[in-house]
Amino acid sequence: MKKNMQISGMNCAHCAAKVEKALSDVPGVKKAKVDLKKARGTVKFDESQVTEAALVNAVTEAGYQGVFE
Numbered sequence: 831m832k833k834n835m836q837i838s839g840m841n842c843a844h845c846a847a848k849v850e851k852a853l854s855d856v857p858g859v860k861k862a863k864v865d866l867k868k869a870r871g872t873v874k875f876d877e878s879q880v881t882e883a884a885l886v887n888a889v890t891e892a893g894y895q896g897v898f899e
Contacts, residue, residue: 831874831875831876831877832872832873832874832875833872833873833875833882833898833899834870834871834872834873834898834899835870835871835872835873835885835886835889835896835897835898835899836869836870836896836897836898836899837849837864837869837870837871837889837894837895837896838869838894838895838896839893839894839895840864840866840869840894842866843866845866845894846864846865846866847864848892848893848894849864849871849889849892849894849896850862850863850864850871851892852888852889852891852892853871853873853885853888853889855888856875856880856884856885856888857879857880858875858876858877858878858879858880859873859874859875859880859885860874860875860876861873861874862874871889871896873885882898885898886898
């Protein structure tokens, strides 16, 4: 499954990289890409291994706010 996420609180490339790594490190995530300028991320994941709530939690634990569109 591939879904888009709005991410707030990022203000530099390091922030975007931190969120991208946080999402990528979640078991079941195949690919995560974060766009700082658009304040969005795209996550490709196996929904049988990870929930949307777990992905939002990963963003929150990294210090940002995320919500699926």
